[in-house]
Amino acid sequence: MGTSYIYKRDATRLFIALRENGKRFKIYLPKESKPVIDGEEQDINFIEQTDSQYCFDWNDKRYNCELVSRDQNKTIIKVNGVEYKFSLESIFSYIRHGMINKDGKQLNENDILSPMPGKIVDIFLSEGDLVNVGEPILSLEAMKMQNEITATCNGVIQKIHIVQGQTVMKDDLLVEITSIDV
Amino acid sequence: MKKRILIANRSEIAIRIIRSAHRLGMLAVVLQSDKEPDALYLKYADEIIPAKDAQNEKPIFLNAERIVEIALEHQIDMIHPGYGFMSENPDFAALCEENGINFIGPSPELIRNMGIKTIAKKMAIEAGLPLVPGSDGAVKDAAKAAEYAASIGYPVLLKASAGGGGRGMRIVEKAETMERLFKSAYDEAISAFGNGDLFIEKYLTNPKHLEFQILGDKHGNVIHLGERECSLQRKHQKLMEEAPSASLSPEMRKEMGDMAVKFAKQIGYFSAGTIEYILDESGTFYFMEMNTRIQVEHPVTEMITGVDLVDWQIKVAMGEKLSLTQDDIKMNGWAIEIRVNTEDPQNRFSPQTGFIEKIHFPTSKDIRIETGVTHGSIVTPYFDSMIAKIIVHGKDRPDVIAKTLKALNEFSLIGLKTTAPFCRAVLQHEEFVTAKYTTRWVDTYFTPEMLESEDEELVGALAATIIYATDYLQIASEIPTSRNESLNLWVLNKRIN
Numbered sequence: 182m183g184t185s186y187i188y189k190r191d192a193t194r195l196f197i198a199l200r201e202n203g204k205r206f207k208i209y210l211p212k213e214s215k216p217v218i219d220g221e222e223q224d225i226n227f228i229e230q231t232d233s234q235y236c237f238d239w240n241d242k243r244y245n246c247e248l249v250s251r252d253q254n255k256t257i258i259k260v261n262g263v264e265y266k267f268s269l270e271s272i273f274s275y276i277r278h279g280m281i282n283k284d285g286k287q288l289n290e291n292d293i294l295s296p297m298p299g300k301i302v303d304i305f306l307s308e309g310d311l312v313n314v315g316e317p318i319l320s321l322e323a324m325k326m327q328n329e330i331t332a333t334c335n336g337v338i339q340k341i342h343i344v345q346g347q348t349v350m351k352d353d354l355l356v357e358i359t360s361i362d363v
Numbered sequence: 364m365k366k367r368i369l370i371a372n373r374s375e376i377a378i379r380i381i382r383s384a385h386r387l388g389m390l391a392v393v394l395q396s397d398k399e400p401d402a403l404y405l406k407y408a409d410e411i412i413p414a415k416d417a418q419n420e421k422p423i424f425l426n427a428e429r430i431v432e433i434a435l436e437h438q439i440d441m442i443h444p445g446y447g448f449m450s451e452n453p454d455f456a457a458l459c460e461e462n463g464i465n466f467i468g469p470s471p472e473l474i475r476n477m478g479i480k481t482i483a484k485k486m487a488i489e490a491g492l493p494l495v496p497g498s499d500g501a502v503k504d505a506a507k508a509a510e511y512a513a514s515i516g517y518p519v520l521l522k523a524s525a526g527g528g529g530r531g532m533r534i535v536e537k538a539e540t541m542e543r544l545f546k547s548a549y550d551e552a553i554s555a556f557g558n559g560d561l562f563i564e565k566y567l568t569n570p571k572h573l574e575f576q577i578l579g580d581k582h583g584n585v586i587h588l589g590e591r592e593c594s595l596q597r598k599h600q601k602l603m604e605e606a607p608s609a610s611l612s613p614e615m616r617k618e619m620g621d622m623a624v625k626f627a628k629q630i631g632y633f634s635a636g637t638i639e640y641i642l643d644e645s646g647t648f649y650f651m652e653m654n655t656r657i658q659v660e661h662p663v664t665e666m667i668t669g670v671d672l673v674d675w676q677i678k679v680a681m682g683e684k685l686s687l688t689q690d691d692i693k694m695n696g697w698a699i700e701i702r703v704n705t706e707d708p709q710n711r712f713s714p715q716t717g718f719i720e721k722i723h724f725p726t727s728k729d730i731r732i733e734t735g736v737t738h739g740s741i742v743t744p745y746f747d748s749m750i751a752k753i754i755v756h757g758k759d760r761p762d763v764i765a766k767t768l769k770a771l772n773e774f775s776l777i778g779l780k781t782t783a784p785f786c787r788a789v790l791q792h793e794e795f796v797t798a799k800y801t802t803r804w805v806d807t808y809f810t811p812e813m814l815e816s817e818d819e820e821l822v823g824a825l826a827a828t829i830i831y832a833t834d835y836l837q838i839a840s841e842i843p844t845s846r847n848e849s850l851n852l853w854v855l856n857k858r859i860n
Contacts, residue, residue, distance in 0.1 A: 196832055198824035206824035210832055216825055225825065234720075234777055235826045244819060245775045246826035256827040262776065262784045263814045264709055265823040269831040 186313035187217050192337050195272040195311060195361070200265065207361065209311075220335065220362075272311075272337060276359050291334045293356040295349045299323030304345055310338045311361075318356055321349070334360040365390045367438055368467075368677070370408075371430050372445030374735030375751060376657070377404035380443045383673040392437060394430070396422045398745040403737050412437060422745055424448040427455040434464050441465040441680060443673075447747065450656035451478055467680040469634045469655050476630070477653040481524050481562060484650075490626040492650035495641070497564025505545035508563050509538050515565050521545060523552035524560035529599035531555055534566055569801045570641040572596065573608050573648070575623040576664045578675055579633040580685040587620040587638075588668045589694050591660055595789060597712060597805045603786050604700045606663035609760055609798035610642060619648055624689070626653075634679050635661070635672050659702070662731055662754040666698035696756055697763040701771065701786045703734075703751040705742045708785035709811045715779040716742050719750075725773035729756045729766055742779060750781075760798070764790055788813040 188195070189211050198206040209217035216223055228236040233248035249257040254269045270278070302320040306312055317329040318338070339357040343349060366389045370377045373396065381391040381404070393408040397417035405411050412433055414423035423429060425448055434442060442459055444450035450468065453475035459466035468474065477483045481500045488494060496515045501524055502508045512519040512535065521544060523531025531552030533544040545561065553559040571594045579585035592608035593601045611619070623638035637658050639651040661672050670687065679685070706712040719740045724732045734751035736742070742750060755770050757763025771787045794800040794808060 193836065194832070196828045196835075198828050200820070200824075204820070206821065206828075208825060208828040210829065218821060218825065223821075225822065233830075235829065237822050237825070239818065239822060242772055242818070243775065244822040244826075245777060246823060247777055248826075248830055251830070254831065256830060258823045258827045258830075259780070260819040260823040260826070261772075262780055263816075263819060264780070265815070265820055265827075267824055267827040269827060271835055 186316050187220060187222060188311040188313050188335060190306070190310045190312075192272050192309055192311040197270045197272065197275045198267040199270070200267055272361060276337065291336060291358045291360045292354055293318060293330055293333070293358065295321065295351055295353045295355055296328075296330070297321070297323045298350050299328070299348070301343050301345055301347045301349065301355075302327055304341060304343070306338050306341075308338050308341055312336055312338055312358065314362075319343075330355065332358060334358060334362050336360040336362070366440045366681075367392055367410075368441045368443060369394070369430075369434050369437070369439040370404075370443050370445065371424055371449055372443070372447070373399070373402060373404055373424060373746065374749075375404075375733040376445040376659075376735075378407050378735065379733055380445060380673055381407045383671065383677055384443075386671075386674060387677055389441075389677075392439060394423050394433065396424070396745075398422050399741065399743055401741070403735055403740060410437070427452065427458055430455070431458050431462050431464065434459075435462060439464060441467055441677070443467040443677070444656065446656050446659055451654070453478065465680050467634070467676050469632055469636065473630065473632060474655045477636075477655050479524060480522070480526070480652060481560075483652055486630055487626060487650045490622070490629045492622055492626055493648065495564045495567065495649040495651075498562045501560035501562050505542040508535075508545055508561070509541040511563055512541065513538065518566040518568065520564050520566040521548045521561050522564065523548065523556060523558070524562055525556035525558040526552060531561070532599075567641060567643045569644050569803055570594075571608070571610055571801050572601075572639065572651075573610070573619070573642055574637045574639045574654075574658075575620055576658075576661070576672070577623055577627045577632065577636040577638060578670070578672065578679075578685065578687075579627055579636070580679045581633045581682055582684050583628065583631075584685040585624050585627045585632060586685065586687055586689045586692060587624050588664050588670055588672075588692055589620065590616065591658075591663055593660060594800055594802050595795075595804060596802050601660065602702055602704070602782060602805075603789065604660035604663055605760075605763075606667050606698050607694055610646075615646070615648070622650075626650075635676050659749070659752070660700050662733060662752065663698040663700045666731065666754055666756045667694050667696055668692055669695065696758045697760045698754060698756045699763050699767045699790075701753040701755075701767065702749050702782060703753065703774075703776070704748040704782040705750055705779045706748050706782055707780040708782055708814055709780070712782070714744065714748050715781075716744050718742075718778050719776060720778035721775070722751075722777075723773070723775045724751070724753065725770040727766075727770070730754070730770055731756075753783075764796065784814045785809075 195209045207219050226238040228238050235246040237244040247259040249259050257266045299321045302322045304319045306318055312332040314335050315331050317331050319330050321328045336358040339359050341356050342354050368384045368389045369392045370380050384391040390409040392410040394414045395411050416423040449455040453471040456466045456474055457471035498511050518536045521533040531548050533548040535541050535544050549559045573590050573592055575590050576588040590608050591604050591606040593604045595603045635657050637654040640648045641651050642648045705715040719736050731754040736750045755767040757766050768790050789795050
């Protein structure tokens with residue numbers, strides 16, 4: 182479990198880079214693998230870093246990046262001689278600012294309700310974890326069958342309303358997820 | 364004894380001339396300005412003369428008397444002026460001559476005549492060159508200008524007789540604005556050139572800038588080495604050039620080239636020179652002016668003809684006869700020159716000064732690099748912003764465009780912004796690819812957004828995120844309850860390896 186999923190639980194490694202023109206990049210920096218940008222792992226190689234310069238290689242093209250200026254979370258970066266301005270947010274502050282799901286209704290659509298009465302056998306994730314769409318969150322036993330309940334979106338586990346061993350009724354709220362899908 | 368050649372110039376062109384001097388078995392002597400005492404070109408010279416120009420407002424390269432004094436003190440045989448500075452100053456050429464120093468270029472008289480546009484035009488008419496309809500000499504006042512403009516039709520261009528570089532120049536669209544624009548052009552000409560003479564000509568709304576390279580000797584032989592297209596300009600400053608031009612048929616090339624040669628012969632021209640034409644949308648061409656020096660963009664001609672123009676300038680100055688005939692000149696393939704100027708194309712081409720932390724040029728058998736800078740060079744406000752040229756050769760136009768784009772992707776400069784991304788945008792633009800571009804391209808099509816590309820934006824977002832994340836995770840890891848055990852980000856892992 183887990184290795185086939187792009188997001189590896191640790192939500193502190195997920196950031197949003199927003200350009201002035203409104204363009205948004207969802208950037209996940211996994212510990213042991215290539216960066217995931219907008220949900221796709223990119224074969225970007227890190228060549229070197231000196232002071233405020235970063236050099237990357239991607240599809241046989243060289244990218245020389247220089248940090249031009251930084252003011253709080255506003256960053257100007259020069260890539261191959263052209264400047265781009267970004268404001269950066271961690272996924273938590275991004276969610277806090279309500280920038281992902283502006284209407285509350287949409288938020289609830291990603292809440293996980295119990296599909297049937299049963300008993301929580303296992304919970305695989307914790308609050309604050311990043312979860313992938315289709316990734317099992319918990320195991321629910323009903324009629325002697327164990328059912329894996331999976332996430333309906335990529336997102337951050339906001340709240341877990343149940344504990345292991347608890348008995349739940351149909352439509353009980355199990356887990357709240359904030360989607361990071363746009 | 365080896366001949367001693369003094370190069371009254373700096374940067375890439377000084378290095379370029381040193382190369383020719385060495386090839387011809389001469390000693391290259393250069394001037395060291397206090398305004399850039401560590402300049403790259405100094406390294407290539409056989410002898411460096413400190414010019415001690417720190418107290419002067421003008422750099423040594425503009426001080427004719429001092430240059431000649433230095434030349435005499437140091438037993439200089441010849442002076443190469445390069446381009447800009449003293450290269451088209453007839454008084455400087457005359458001063459060299461008077462002091463028995465061989466000035467590498469045409470005679471002072473030729474420089475003077477070609478520098479005064481009204482005289483140059485008169486001589487061009489005599490040689491049968493077509494001119495843009497315009498006033499026969501300077502116009503007296505705004506009223507006379509308006510009268511004349513009415514006869515040739517608006518828009519018209521007011522130009523300072525002594526002008527250049529776009530100063531003392533105004534486009535007048537209609538009669539009502541003539542008086543005001545005449546006055547401002549006049550004032551500008553007075554302050555820039557000390558001469559307020561203005562002439563007037565028909566303004567072509569969408570012209571191309573073409574120029575023919577001329578080479579002549581002191582024995583009456585003149586040939587041309589084909590044309591260059593320099594339509595890509597901003598405020599009359601060229602930004603990139605190509606040779607040949609896709610806008611000329613072989614017949615037009617022959618006609619314009621023959622006319623250029625005829626003109627040069629008629630005025631007794633020798634050394635390298637350039638006949639500038641403009642070409643309107645209907646394919647009609649007009650003589651503009653003649654430049655009596657080596658041009659910045661001369662390498663594109665060298666790339667396709669295989670003729671070394673600076674070598675020939677020196678040989679001609681020494682009285683050598685041109686061994687090339689017009690039939691020897693064959694065009695091979697296509698060449699593009701990228702001017703790397705330290706100007707910010709995202710910010711109205713504002714000049715950038717400071718350190719070049721790192722610079723990396725592409726290398727290939729098809730690429731020629733002319734640079735005046737290297738790692739750690741300083742770009743000062745005292746001199747021109749052009750720091751390097753990347754010249755690329757291809758078998759045809761599509762090939763050279765592709766190769767130039769590749770070369771630009773391999774070029775990098777850390778520390779200052781340059782016009783390289785601008786040139787990259789041009790090379791990908793429809794009007795350039797189809798060779799329809801004119802001197803109005805920048806005004807008509809250019810937007811700073813064209814400099815951006817999606818892949819670079821994405822990598823920029825990644826780099827910005829890594830910088831932010833490094834701090835963010837560091838702060839997070841300092842909180843004891845945090846689940847962040849370490850900083851070993853993907854990027855930090857890679858950094859150690």
